[in-house]
Amino acid sequence: MIRPLTLADLSQALAIQAECYPPAIRDGEAAFASRITAAPDGCWAVEIEGQLAGYLLSHPWVSMAPPAPDTCLESAEGDVWYIHDLSVAPWARGQGLGDGLLVACRAAHPDIRRSELVAVPGAAPFWAQRGWGPVAMPPALAAKIARYGSGSVYMARDFSGTASLATTQPF
Numbered sequence: 001m002i003r004p005l006t007l008a009d010l011s012q013a014l015a016i017q018a019e020c021y022p023p024a025i026r027d028g029e030a031a032f033a034s035r036i037t038a039a040p041d042g043c044w045a046v047e048i049e050g051q052l053a054g055y056l057l058s059h060p061w062v063s064m065a066p067p068a069p070d071t072c073l074e075s076a077e078g079d080v081w082y083i084h085d086l087s088v089a090p091w092a093r094g095q096g097l098g099d100g101l102l103v104a105c106r107a108a109h110p111d112i113r114r115s116e117l118v119a120v121p122g123a124a125p126f127w128a129q130r131g132w133g134p135v136a137m138p139p140a141l142a143a144k145i146a147r148y149g150s151g152s153v154y155m156a157r158d159f160s161g162t163a164s165l166a167t168t169q170p171f
Helices: 007-020 029-038 097-108 124-129 139-146
Strands: 002-004 043-048 051-061 080-088 114-119 153-158
Touching: 002 097, 007 029, 007 051, 007 080, 029 051, 043 097, 051 097, 080 097, 114 124, 124 153, 139 153
Parallel strands: 080 114
Antiparallel strands: 002 043, 043 051, 051 080, 114 153
């Protein structure tokens, strides 16, 4: 079941994050919670038999200016849909849950025209298969992206018209 992610999910979501990312790029509890609070309509959860199996943290943001890891947000405003984190618990992978989270969020925001994200090491192929591509980065942005780990890539996807994510490019 896909539903909005809430602060009540925080402990389970942090446990999934710990399984998926090295400590250097994990968000602490305050930073994680700030995204849910600042942009509740961009944060989604998927559960299987009552257990959190994955989550999506996303929010409006300024193009080409991603927040650093473990940054608390006071607000979420900007011209792009910034995908901060999409994580699926290792035990739940291979079921299309990540795609379902993306489709749910995009369906709730049909006016989104552009999305940007940092693909952490090893994640760029996942995002490329879904239509995101690498972006040429000025040196300041490249230095910021390097904080996410060697091999991290800044990626973007433009959406044409007002069609849903599922109809512009199915997963």
